Amino acid sequence: MVYRAPMRSRRDGVPPGVDRALAEGLCGVGGTIDPAPDDLDDAIARVAAGYAERTAARLGRFAEVPDGAFVWTRGGDGDYHLGRLAGPWRYDGSAAARAVDLVHVRDCTWTAVPGQEVPAGTVRAFARGGRNFQRIHDNGMGAQSLAVWERWG
Template identity: 45%
Template sequence: MRSRRDDVPHAATLERALRLGLCGMGEATDERAERRLRRLVDAPDGSFVWTRVPGGGTYVGRLAGPWRRDDDGAEVDLVHVRDCTWVEVDPALVPAAVTQTFSRGGRNFQQIHPGDVEAATARVWDLLGD
C-alpha cells in the first residue's frame, strides 16, 4: 500500500488504510499497474496481506470484501480498495519470507514466496486476529 507517486508520503497512505480498515492501491497508470490491480480485485476474501509502517510496526490483515473505488482516498493515492481487518504484529512473529520480501523494498501488491508463508501467517493470525 505504497503509492508509486513520489509526491505522496508513504505514512499518509498507510495511516488512512489502517484507520479505515482498507487494503489497496492508487491509480493504475500502466499495464503493470493494471496487473497489480487485477491481483487485488481477484484475491479471495480471507486472503492474508502484510504491510509495514516506515520506522514503525508491521501489520497482517485479511481481505474482507470486494474491490471498490474510493475517490476520497485520491489525495493519498489509495483509490482502489478492499475492506481489510488489520492487526499489528510483534517483529519476532513476522515470518522470514515476509521480512525478506519487505527488505527488497517493493511497492507492489504481490504474492510472497515460499508457499509455506501462508501457513506461517495463519498461525500468526490465530495468535493475534479475530
Template identity: 50%
Template structure:
C-alpha cells in the same frame, strides 16, 4: 489462503507514504494507488481507464481485485513494524478526496490485527519479501 505483501506506497514520490497507511488502518482497508480522472462505476471501467495510460498499472489492479476474500496481507507501518490483515471485502474505488490525496483509491475491506509486530514476531518469508523493496502487491509463496 494465500499471503501477500501490501506496501501501500504510491508511485507518486510527492505523496507522503504515511497518509495511505494511516487511512488504511483507520478505515480497515488495504489498497493501492492509481488515481483516475473520472471515478469508475465498476472494476471494468477502472481497468479500461488505467489501460489507456499504464497497462502495467491495470494488470496490477486486476491481480489485486482478483484476490480471494480470506487472503492474508502484510504491510509495514510508519515505524517499520509489521501489520497483518485479512481481506474481508471486494474491490471498490474510494472517491473521498483524502483517498485521492493519499493515492489509496483502489481498496478492499480488511480486518487488520490491532497489534503491530517487530521483525522477531513475523514469519521470515514476510521479512525477506519486504527487504527486497518495491511498491507492488506481491504474493509471499513461502507461506502458502
C-alpha cells in the same frame, strides 16, 4: 496465498497511505482516476490508458484475490501488521484517499504483530523494497501467517 501490501503510491512525492489504510480498515493500491470509474472493468481500462497495461494488470490481480487471503504491511512506525481481505474491490474517490493515492481499496481486518512473530519470508519481502501489492512466494507463508493470525488476530 499471502501478499505484501506496501500501500505506497507509485508516484514520487505522494505520502504513504498505509497508516490511513490501517485506521480505516482497508487494503489498497494507487491509480487515481477522474472522474471515478463506474465499475472494476472501467477502472482497469482507464488505468491501462492513463498509467500502463502493467499497472492495470496489477489492479486486476488485486481485485481477484479471494476474501480471507492474508496480507502483510508495515505501518509508518515500521511495525508489521497482518490483515485478511474482507470484501470486494471498490473505488474510494475521497479527498483523503486521493491525497495518498490509495483509491482502489478492499475492506481488510488488521492486527499489529510483534516483531519476533513476523515470519522471515515477510521480512525478506519488505526488505526487497518496492511499491507493488504482490504475492509472497516464500514456502510456508500460508501456514505461518495462519498461526500468527490465530495468536494475534
